[in-house]
Amino acid sequence: MAKIKTIQAREILDSRGNPTVETTVILDDDSQAVNSVPSGASLGKYEALELRDGDSKRYQGMGVLTAVNNVNTIIAPKLKGKEATEQIKIDKFLIELDGTPNKSKLGANAILSVSQGIVEAAAVSKKIPTYQYINSLYGFKKTQKLPGPTFNLINGGKHGAGNLEFQEFHIIPSTSKTYSEALRTAEEIYQTLEDVLVSHGAIHSVGDEGGYAPNLFTNADALELLVSAIKQADYVLNRDVFLGLDVAAGSFYKDDKYQIKDRTMPMQVDDLVVFYEELNQQYPLFSLEDGFYEDDWEGWIKITQSLTKTIIVGDDLLATNKERVREAIKKKACNGILVKPNQIGTISETIYVIMEAREAGWKIIVSHRSGETNEDFIADFAVGVNADFTKFGSPARGERVAKYNRLLAIESEIKEK
Numbered sequence: 001m002a003k004i005k006t007i008q009a010r011e012i013l014d015s016r017g018n019p020t021v022e023t024t025v026i027l028d029d030d031s032q033a034v035n036s037v038p039s040g041a042s043l044g045k046y047e048a049l050e051l052r053d054g055d056s057k058r059y060q061g062m063g064v065l066t067a068v069n070n071v072n073t074i075i076a077p078k079l080k081g082k083e084a085t086e087q088i089k090i091d092k093f094l095i096e097l098d099g100t101p102n103k104s105k106l107g108a109n110a111i112l113s114v115s116q117g118i119v120e121a122a123a124v125s126k127k128i129p130t131y132q133y134i135n136s137l138y139g140f141k142k143t144q145k146l147p148g149p150t151f152n153l154i155n156g157g158k159h160g161a162g163n164l165e166f167q168e169f170h171i172i173p174s175t176s177k178t179y180s181e182a183l184r185t186a187e188e189i190y191q192t193l194e195d196v197l198v199s200h201g202a203i204h205s206v207g208d209e210g211g212y213a214p215n216l217f218t219n220a221d222a223l224e225l226l227v228s229a230i231k232q233a234d235y236v237l238n239r240d241v242f243l244g245l246d247v248a249a250g251s252f253y254k255d256d257k258y259q260i261k262d263r264t265m266p267m268q269v270d271d272l273v274v275f276y277e278e279l280n281q282q283y284p285l286f287s288l289e290d291g292f293y294e295d296d297w298e299g300w301i302k303i304t305q306s307l308t309k310t311i312i313v314g315d316d317l318l319a320t321n322k323e324r325v326r327e328a329i330k331k332k333a334c335n336g337i338l339v340k341p342n343q344i345g346t347i348s349e350t351i352y353v354i355m356e357a358r359e360a361g362w363k364i365i366v367s368h369r370s371g372e373t374n375e376d377f378i379a380d381f382a383v384g385v386n387a388d389f390t391k392f393g394s395p396a397r398g399e400r401v402a403k404y405n406r407l408l409a410i411e412s413e414i415k416e417k
Contacts, residue, residue, distance in 0.1 A: 002027035002084050002125040007114060009071035011064050014039055014371040015399040016208060019064045022373075023071055023113035025121040027084050033120030037113045037342055038378075039371035041158040041208060044250075044294055044316035046324055048345040051107025067110035074106065075114050084122040087137060091115050091348035098345075108345035115346040116377055130377065131410060134384030138351050146179040146411055147387040148172065149404070150244060150287070150365065151186040152394050153193055153229075154214065154222045155207025157248050158370070165252045165260045166219045168211070169226060170244035172286050172389070177240075179411045183404055185241060187395045193229035200225065208370040210394030218262045223283045242286035250316055253293040269299045273306060280307055287365075289313035289338060300333035311336040311363050320344040320353050329360045336363040338391065341381070354385050367391040372399040376406035383410050 009023040014036075022036040039050060051070070053063035078097065082090060094115060098106045123133035135143055150172050156164030171189055173182035197204040197214050202225075207213040216222055223243060230237050237243070249272075252259050257266035267275065269292070276291060287310060292299030294316040304312045313336040318324045320343035328334055337357045341350040354364055366382035368391065382390045390407070393400035 002029040002031055002122070004028075004079050004082050004084055004118065004121075007071060007076035007079060007117070009068045009076075009110070009113060011068050012036060012373070014373055015397065016041070016371045018062045018371055019059050020371065020373065021064050021067050021071065021109045021113045023117045025084075025114070025117035027121050027125050029125055031084075031121050031125035033117055033124055035113060035117045035120055035377055036373040036375045037109050037116065038369035038373065038375075039109070039342070040340070040369040041371065044319045044343070046294065046316075046319035046321055047343040048103040048108035050109050050342070051104070064107075064109060067107040070106045070110045071114060075110065079114070079118075084118055084125060085137075087115075087119060087122070088348050090118055091346040094346055095349070103345040108342060111345045112342050112347075115348070116341065119347050120377060129410070129413065130380035131383040134347075134381060135386075138385070140384065140386050143383050143386060143414065146407055146414070147366065147382050147390045148175040149179065149182050149186065149407070150389050150391040151190070152209050152211045152246070152391070153186075153190055153226060155209055155211040155394075156213070156219070156222065157251050158208075163215050163261075164219055164222060165247075166222070166245055167248035167251065168209070168246035168289075169222045170246065170287065170391075171226060171230070172242045172244050174240055174242070179407055183395060183408065185235060189226075189229050189233045189235065189241065190395050192233040193225065196225055196229045196232060206394070206396065209368075210397035210400050219260060220262055220279065220282075223279075227283065238284055243283050244285060244287035244289070245291075246289040246313075246315070247291045248316070249290055249296075250293045253296070258293075269296065269302065272299065273302050276303060277306055280310065285310045287311040287313055287336065289336075290315050290317065292317075294319075297331060297333055300328070301331055304332060304334055313338050313363075313365060315340075315367075318353075320350055322349070322353050322356060325353055325356055329356075329362075335361070336365060339364060339366045339387070340369060341378075342369065347381075351385065354387075363388045365389040365391055368393060368400070368403065374399055374402045376402045379403045379406035379410065383407070
């Protein structure tokens with residue numbers, strides 16, 4: 001079996017122009033992989049720590065040279081000579097080497113770049129695709145079908161121009177479609193949406209994730225424009241394609257109340273539940289992500305009980321953290337999880353969270369971050385764990401398209417087999 005020969009990290013830029021960590025892992029059979037880790041704009045307080053330098057004279061404090069140095073001088077020497085296929089042992093070692101509850105010593109960005117890099121290098125060594133390696137390594141059923149893609153066509157909140165409180169407005173093509181058909185559906189609606197925005201005199205620049213960032217009066221207006229684009233692109237809403245939201249409610253939660261443009265007065269928990277119920281009646285929601293602040297358990301429980309036909313997705317609520325997931329399962333606070341490896345820091349920990357959520361009957365949505373690179377590992381990861389859905393942004397911008405194009409390649413491979 002191939003052993004780890006060298007691990008070398010360096011600082012690169014992500015899609016938002018902020019530094020991130022890129023790590024090269026080389027094995028003693030000369031197999032190698034270069035990987036980079038993403039970074040989020042909307043960070044939940046329960047996420048593992050993304051280590052930044054804090055030097056205001058360099059990249060406005062966003063540099064990652066400390067994390068890079070931790071890989072090169074602390075992690076790399078200790079992993080040299082270890083079997084690359086012993087992923088679970090390696091991840092456990094990395095967790096113990098850091099020794100903090102939230103990876104604050106070495107940084108989740110440093111640790112994940114190594115954990116992920118070893119997975120990819122081991123797959124190269126075995127001469128199989130990364131998704132297939134993950135599938136067999138952790139004992140998942142053999143992949144037969146790709147996850148259904150979720151597309152973020154309108155960017156609000158921290159991803160947009162600032163005038164919409166809701167962070168993401170999604171379309172989800174019917175899972176009866178093949179992946180390539182779903183991608184074409186989304187792209188045609190995306191292009192049509194630009195025409196719709198122009199006809200309404202709205203700004204049609206794009207946000208962090210490639211979705212449009214228009215100047216609208218209310219969040220409901222964005223949904224109405226999506227409905228128009230779906231119709232004009234010759235698709236049928238709630239048959240060919242469905243609507244979803246990533247509300248990111250923590251961004252407009254203040255003094256125990258929620259304030260959005262759609263209501264003149266700040267809302268209490270019950271008011272916001274009613275708002276979502278009314279919105280769902282007008283625009284049936286396939287999924288609702290982060291509809292409440294991450295510690296507002298009352299709101300989460302109530303909306304899960306109310307919108308029984310909607311996938312209630314926890315992101316900031318869960319932070320890909322097994323303790324948070326267990327608590328949410330116990331309280332029946334949601335029925336879907338957004339999975340982001342960089343929220344927890346190692347591939348094995350991410351896998352165990354997925355297994356626990358699936359055991360509870362939840363839907364699994366594997367996600368990118370707003371600050372991305374052209375790394376396409378997350379596409380292989382989603383397929384390897386048999387995720388129900390993916391969330392990789394809009395079908396535009398190179399760092400998003402890299403993931404979608406990788407899924408096209410995987411679809412072809414699976415068809416051939």
